[in-house]
Amino acid sequence: MRNEMMLSRLIVAVAVLAALPLSAQAQDYQGAQIRGLTRIDTTVRLDRGGAVDLSLISGRIRVTGWDRQEVKVSASIDNGRLRFSASPSRVSLSVEDDNDGGRRNRHNNVGDARYEVSVPRGSRLILEAVSGDVTASGSQGEIEATSVSGDVDVTNGVGEVTVESVSGSVHAAQINGNLSAQSVSGDVRVETVTGDVEGSTVRGNIRLIGVQSKDVRSETVSGNVVYSGSIDAGGRYSFESHSGTVRLNIPRGAGATFSVETFSGDINTDFPVTVPPGSGRRNGRMEFTIGDGRARVTAQTFSGSIVINSGSDSTTRRDDE
Amino acid sequence: MTNSNMTCEAFDDALPDYLEGTLDDSLRASVEMHLRECVRCAGVMRDLENIRRDAAALPDLVPSRDLWEGIEARIAAPVIPLAARPERRRSFAPAAWMGIAAAALVISTAGITYTLTERSLAPRQDAPVAQADPTARQVEPRIDSGSGPQPSATTTVATAPDQTGGNTTNRPRPPEATGQRLATPASLASQPRNSSLQPEAVYGKEIATLQQIISQRKTLLDSSTVVIIEKNLRIIDAAIEQSRAALAKDPASQLLSEQLTHALDKKVELLRTAARLPAST
Numbered sequence: 001m002r003n004e005m006m007l008s009r010l011i012v013a014v015a016v017l018a019a020l021p022l023s024a025q026a027q028d029y030q031g032a033q034i035r036g037l038t039r040i041d042t043t044v045r046l047d048r049g050g051a052v053d054l055s056l057i058s059g060r061i062r063v064t065g066w067d068r069q070e071v072k073v074s075a076s077i078d079n080g081r082l083r084f085s086a087s088p089s090r091v092s093l094s095v096e097d098d099n100d101g102g103r104r105n106r107h108n109n110v111g112d113a114r115y116e117v118s119v120p121r122g123s124r125l126i127l128e129a130v131s132g133d134v135t136a137s138g139s140q141g142e143i144e145a146t147s148v149s150g151d152v153d154v155t156n157g158v159g160e161v162t163v164e165s166v167s168g169s170v171h172a173a174q175i176n177g178n179l180s181a182q183s184v185s186g187d188v189r190v191e192t193v194t195g196d197v198e199g200s201t202v203r204g205n206i207r208l209i210g211v212q213s214k215d216v217r218s219e220t221v222s223g224n225v226v227y228s229g230s231i232d233a234g235g236r237y238s239f240e241s242h243s244g245t246v247r248l249n250i251p252r253g254a255g256a257t258f259s260v261e262t263f264s265g266d267i268n269t270d271f272p273v274t275v276p277p278g279s280g281r282r283n284g285r286m287e288f289t290i291g292d293g294r295a296r297v298t299a300q301t302f303s304g305s306i307v308i309n310s311g312s313d314s315t316t317r318r319d320d321e
Numbered sequence: 322m323t324n325s326n327m328t329c330e331a332f333d334d335a336l337p338d339y340l341e342g343t344l345d346d347s348l349r350a351s352v353e354m355h356l357r358e359c360v361r362c363a364g365v366m367r368d369l370e371n372i373r374r375d376a377a378a379l380p381d382l383v384p385s386r387d388l389w390e391g392i393e394a395r396i397a398a399p400v401i402p403l404a405a406r407p408e409r410r411r412s413f414a415p416a417a418w419m420g421i422a423a424a425a426l427v428i429s430t431a432g433i434t435y436t437l438t439e440r441s442l443a444p445r446q447d448a449p450v451a452q453a454d455p456t457a458r459q460v461e462p463r464i465d466s467g468s469g470p471q472p473s474a475t476t477t478v479a480t481a482p483d484q485t486g487g488n489t490t491n492r493p494r495p496p497e498a499t500g501q502r503l504a505t506p507a508s509l510a511s512q513p514r515n516s517s518l519q520p521e522a523v524y525g526k527e528i529a530t531l532q533q534i535i536s537q538r539k540t541l542l543d544s545s546t547v548v549i550i551e552k553n554l555r556i557i558d559a560a561i562e563q564s565r566a567a568l569a570k571d572p573a574s575q576l577l578s579e580q581l582t583h584a585l586d587k588k589v590e591l592l593r594t595a596a597r598l599p600a601s602t
Contacts, residue, residue, distance in 0.1 A: 131543075148546060148599075149543075166549060200587075202553040202556055221587055242560040243560070263577065302567075302576075303563070
């Protein structure tokens with residue numbers, strides 16, 4: 001008897017699954033996990049601080065924050081199937097493939113997907129594209145955005161924000177929290193961050209503008225580094241490039257001890273540094289203190305130059321790349 | 322291995338959040354049930370816990386001799402007070418400390434590579450992975466097989482001393498089949514200080530392991546991605562070579578030591594990134 005009931009339920013379940021539309025509009029998917037979609041337009045509730053997890057193989061992800069406590073999803077895929085699931089604490093959308101193993105399986109023959117998603121402010125975003133651009137703005141929550149061969153652009157993150165790309169550029173702006181921005185062969189651009197900043201690339205430039213932080217670390221191998229931001233008392237600021245120029249725009253009123261060093265490049269500063277004859281530039285190293293010297297700034301390059309300019313604010317210089 | 326609640330892949334996906342304690346109750350319960358039932362994943366978890374414990378228990382590292390006085394004398398650049406000068410602090414670590422710190426960092430983070438190794442070198446039914454060549458130690462472990470001159474940085478990496486009996490660079494069968502395991506970070510940490518804490522040796526081991534993973538996964542990655550990775554590895558290798566050559570002429574240079582460490586660090590970072598890329602990307 002029990003087996004018969006189970007069999008009946010199984011048959012019903014299979015029938016329901018078979019009847020699911022490939023294109024779904026404005027249906028109540030709360031608590032559902034739906035597979036095999038080519039298009040979805042729906043709105044589901046998300047608890048405060050819930051997570052939105054979006055991934056695709058190729059195409060684009062675009063997320064914007066709004067004031068409703070709901071997630072609105074509008075997505076489609078040219079070739080392939082989407083998988084959508086929603087619970088009060090998490091909304092997920094991904095591309096499934098023949099193996100239905102999610103994002104880590106083979107991705108052959110999957111067409112472009114386009115995600116347009118509105119999320120409640122304060123949501124935690126997990127955005128992942130293999131070959132496609134990722135943009136997020138206005139979510140005002142934690143963001144983890146990665147792409148292998150696309151650009152990543154996030155604004156208005158709060159808390160921990162991570163942006164990564166392999167061959168694309170990464171851009172983060174208006175971040176109130178700690179930021180990790182990393183690329184391999186793209187540029188790293190950061191604007192207006194309040195929190196710890198870590199910028200890293202191999203072949204690109206790093207540009208950190210309008211940073212208010214006590215802990216900044218940036219390193220590139222063959223690109224330039226530009227920093228224009230605050231120097232807070234007790235802060236630590238580290239800028240490194242192997243063959244690029246390091247250019248720092250430091251507020252005039254800052255208090256910091258500088259240790260700058262280059263193996264074969266030049267060091268230039270418009271701070272009134274007096275170097276005794278025969279001693280100051282030995283081996284391309286210079287140390288000097290401005291103000292109370294409480295912050296520590298280190299800049300190193302192997303074959304690039306180091307330029308330290310004094311400025312009254314964190315203005316962007318256009319001649320620094 | 323699969324059990325009734327969770328696959329090993331799902332476990333791998335959930336593991337970071339599980340370790341951070343951010344999983345919801347139901348998923349955490351599934352992870353814990355899977356750990357009770359799956360030998361492979363229980364082993365991974367045990368290793369990670371060992372790594373965490375061993376890293377926390379690392380002793381204060383002391384260089385074989387105090388190099389600071391000699392280095393300080395050589396780098397005595399003037400500090401020019403522009404305002405009230407604070408009491409001079411011993412602010413910038415000597416090169417030896419930088420190297421030791423770098424080595425300790427590699428040891429303590431080598432768990433990432435270990436996990437990657439576990440994932441990437443274990444044969445999978447859905448993702449064919451080339452078997453390791455039994456002559457792997459004679460094969461240049463770069464992604465590409467370019468015929469041009471190889472940077473000596475790569476050569477050094479390829480010939481870095483193997484302190485685990487050769488299992489690190491030649492792993493034809495998974496550990497479950499052979500009863501052997503790759504060198505775990507814990508075992509690295511317990512190696513004699515004077516051998517394992519040479520930064521380049523530690524980096525070399527890490528780099529060689531990662532390069533083996535990547536060379537085996539090369540066919541699974543998109544060719545344009547491979548080109549990008551290779552191009553950037555060449556840039557880093559050139560930086561390593563330049564730093565090493567300059568350091569050979571001026572072994573006491575803190576700058577050059579740090580530049581070399583940073584370049585090696587960058588290479589490890591890039592290789593880890595490449596090793597974690599999903600297939601067909």
